[in-house]
Amino acid sequence: MSALAIDNLTKSFGDVQTLKGINIALDSGEFLVLLGASGCGKSTLLNIIAGLAEPTSGGVSIDGRSLTGVHPKDRDIAMVFQSYALYPNLTVARNIGFGLEMRRVPKPERERAVLEAARLLQIEPLLDRKPSQLSGGQRQRVAIGRALVRQPKVFLFDEPLSNLDAKLRMEMRTELKRLHQMLKTTIVYVTHDQIEAMTLATRIAVMRNGKIEQWGTPEAIYQRPATAYVATFVGAPPMNMLAGIWREGGLQINGLDRMLDLPRPKAAKADKITLGIRPEALQLGNDGISLPLRVDVSELTGPELIVTGKIGTQRLVASFPARHRIDTGELLDLRLPADQAHFFDVETGKRLNDDSHD
Amino acid sequence: MSSSWLTTRAWLLMLPLLAVMVGVIGWPLAETVRLSFTDAKLVGTGGDYVGLANYSKMLTGSAFQKTLWATLWFALASVAIEMVVGVLAALLLNEKFYGRTILRALMILPWALPTVVNATLWRLIYNPEYGAMNAALTQIGLIDAYRSWLGEPGSAMWAIILADVWKNFPLVTLIALAALQAVPRDTIAASLVDGAGPFRRFRYVTLPHLAGPLMVALVLRTIEAFKVFDIIWIMTRGGPANTTRTLSILVYQEGFSFQRAGSGASLALIVTLMVSLLALAYGGLLRKTAGRMD
Ligand SMILES: Nc1ncnc2c1ncn2[C@@H]1O[C@H](COP(=O)(O)OP(=O)(O)OP(=O)(O)O)[C@@H](O)[C@H]1O
Ligand SMILES: [Mg+2]
Numbered sequence: 001m002s003a004l005a006i007d008n009l010t011k012s013f014g015d016v017q018t019l020k021g022i023n024i025a026l027d028s029g030e031f032l033v034l035l036g037a038s039g040c041g042k043s044t045l046l047n048i049i050a051g052l053a054e055p056t057s058g059g060v061s062i063d064g065r066s067l068t069g070v071h072p073k074d075r076d077i078a079m080v081f082q083s084y085a086l087y088p089n090l091t092v093a094r095n096i097g098f099g100l101e102m103r104r105v106p107k108p109e110r111e112r113a114v115l116e117a118a119r120l121l122q123i124e125p126l127l128d129r130k131p132s133q134l135s136g137g138q139r140q141r142v143a144i145g146r147a148l149v150r151q152p153k154v155f156l157f158d159e160p161l162s163n164l165d166a167k168l169r170m171e172m173r174t175e176l177k178r179l180h181q182m183l184k185t186t187i188v189y190v191t192h193d194q195i196e197a198m199t200l201a202t203r204i205a206v207m208r209n210g211k212i213e214q215w216g217t218p219e220a221i222y223q224r225p226a227t228a229y230v231a232t233f234v235g236a237p238p239m240n241m242l243a244g245i246w247r248e249g250g251l252q253i254n255g256l257d258r259m260l261d262l263p264r265p266k267a268a269k270a271d272k273i274t275l276g277i278r279p280e281a282l283q284l285g286n287d288g289i290s291l292p293l294r295v296d297v298s299e300l301t302g303p304e305l306i307v308t309g310k311i312g313t314q315r316l317v318a319s320f321p322a323r324h325r326i327d328t329g330e331l332l333d334l335r336l337p338a339d340q341a342h343f344f345d346v347e348t349g350k351r352l353n354d355d356s357h358d
Numbered sequence: 359m360s361s362s363w364l365t366t367r368a369w370l371l372m373l374p375l376l377a378v379m380v381g382v383i384g385w386p387l388a389e390t391v392r393l394s395f396t397d398a399k400l401v402g403t404g405g406d407y408v409g410l411a412n413y414s415k416m417l418t419g420s421a422f423q424k425t426l427w428a429t430l431w432f433a434l435a436s437v438a439i440e441m442v443v444g445v446l447a448a449l450l451l452n453e454k455f456y457g458r459t460i461l462r463a464l465m466i467l468p469w470a471l472p473t474v475v476n477a478t479l480w481r482l483i484y485n486p487e488y489g490a491m492n493a494a495l496t497q498i499g500l501i502d503a504y505r506s507w508l509g510e511p512g513s514a515m516w517a518i519i520l521a522d523v524w525k526n527f528p529l530v531t532l533i534a535l536a537a538l539q540a541v542p543r544d545t546i547a548a549s550l551v552d553g554a555g556p557f558r559r560f561r562y563v564t565l566p567h568l569a570g571p572l573m574v575a576l577v578l579r580t581i582e583a584f585k586v587f588d589i590i591w592i593m594t595r596g597g598p599a600n601t602t603r604t605l606s607i608l609v610y611q612e613g614f615s616f617q618r619a620g621s622g623a624s625l626a627l628i629v630t631l632m633v634s635l636l637a638l639a640y641g642g643l644l645r646k647t648a649g650r651m652d
Contacts, residue, residue, distance in 0.1 A: 052551075081544040086545070086548075090562060102555075103553055
């Protein structure tokens with residue numbers, strides 16, 4: 001039995017189908033991240049899980065209990081919103097305890113729970129303040145506290161960090177990870193930030209146009225992206241996508257005379273193919289397949305050196321540890337380890353590698 | 359260019375307007391103050407200095423006190439009912455239902471009508487012989503004989519209050535409706551998940567966003583209601599038995615009907631002072647509300 005199960009769920013607004021058959025089975029204690037570009041239906045899906053919107057067809061169940069027709073308050077879920085959604089004229093303490101107050105939990109018990117949550121989130125000194133007297137990060141902690149005290153079966157987060165500045169976002173990310181490891185509650189977390197997804201998730205669902213494009217662990221999503229879309233969505237800088245053709249001697253990248261000595265996957269029926277290479281997979285050295293790159297731009301981001309150039313007629317980005325020094329105009333002999341090549345069908349975008357199935 | 363020249367030029371540019379303002383506001387005001395210390399009549403002779411006699415006569419007279427109570431009664435009752443009805447109407451019109459857009463547009467109508475038209479309309483409705491009010495109430499059996507709603511001291515004020523509410527609640531609705539658009543959807547969603555019912559949701563999610571704008575509506579309406587003249591003048595002229603006579607009507611009677619310009623002026627200044635104090639107090643209240651909101 002899954003902690004959270006979603007069966008063939010669809011949702012239409014008028015003529016437009018926003019969710020086109022979502023299936024999810026999530027084990028207890030997992031941290032699921034719904035990752036996808038703006039407008040792909042992440043919030044819609046989360047709202048349906050929360051009971052804030054009705055699905056057009058299909059259903060949601062938590063611990064085997066169908067939630068069809070169940071009011072949000074009775075679903076054993078708690079939700080944290082991007083805009084924090086605090087009650088403006090209640091103190092932090094009452095904001096956090098509001099859900100318990102509504103459930104007529106006796107005052108002493110409520111206060112104990114609020115204090116415990118506040119301690120966990122390190123906002124004890126703020127309990128008597130009003131939300132307007134808090135910073136964005138503090139507000140988000142209060143919003144998380146309000147969800148924590150309820151001790152729900154499933155936590156729902158809708159882009160909780162996207163209103164915070166970069167530094168705070170990183171801090172809160174670590175904080176969320178710590179909380180999850182401690183509480184071990186099932187979490188569904190919506191974001192369009194792939195770094196958040198990679199760092200927080202035990203399971204990622206990459207969504208696109210109302211469908212789940214790939215479902216897997218962060219490692220699987222990163223190392224074996226199921227489609228070209230996922231491959232370019234996850235990872236920064238994004239994966240290079242080079243157009244090529246299979247010939248006698250190997251793979252020829254468009255615009256490059258030389259053949260690359262790559263094994264043709266069994267699934268690669270068509271001659272045309274897309275070769276995906278992660279910028280960080282490219283190395284300087286002697287091992288692997290040689291790729292000549294004329295450097296156009298070289299940027300130091302701090303920890304990394306990002307190099308952009310042309311291979312044949314196509315653009316290629318490579319990234320190296322910052323200790324390297326590479327100048328504009330240089331001709332690099334980049335090396336690609338054969339197991340770091342990703343193949344995608346030109347038409348369907350499907351992954352074609354001969355992955356061992358584990 | 360020196361800043362002193364800029365200042366001078368600014369004053370020069372404003373001079374024509376200032377002259378007009380002094381002419382149409384300053385001079386009449388000064389004249390009213392002067393008159394209030396005299397026994398001037400509206401026409402003819404008189405105009406000797408009498409000191410504070412006008413003020414003491416007006417403030418201690420039984421007419422003034424009775425009128426003050428009538429004014430307060432009218433202002434408090436009509437504004438209170440307008441606020442409640444206005445907010446309820448806004449909440450209703452904020453829900454999605456068939457015909458909402460039309461209803462929203464129609465609702466503005468009473469407020470858009472000139473007061474004179476509104477007052478005349480209601481006088482017809484209250485007419486003791488052929489008025490719609492009598493017809494409706496007898497038909498549903500609430501009263502068994504036709505009554506003169508505006509002619510009886512017991513009902514005249516309430517009849518006017520009803521007419522005033524009908525005209526002015528749309529303003530409150532309009533302001534509240536605009537404020538309701540600003541209530542964040544997420545917070546409503548959060549209150550649903552937290553398990554708050556409709557009343558708690560209104561209290562903790564909706565009302566905090568309504569409070570500021572409603573305060574503005576309250577200030578506008580109270581000050582206006584305190585100064586009320588036209589609707590009452592048309593409907594009852596302050597009668598019957600002076601039960602609907604408000605301060606503005608008293609001023610008019612004193613100054614024009616009884617032609618006592620001196621004491622009329624003093625009364626007018628007393629009312630002006632009261633309204634100013636009201637406005638000042640509300641101004642402070644508004645600032646406090648605004649401070650609490652952000
Ligand atoms: N109430 C609604 N009525 C009509 N269309 C809607 C409604 N809610 C969402 N949509 C549409 O459904 C699609 C998905 O919206 P949704 O809010 O789920 O996207 P999202 O993935 O959360 O995007 P974002 O990252 O921008 O928050 C959008 O195209 C949106 O216009
Ligand atoms: Mg969203």
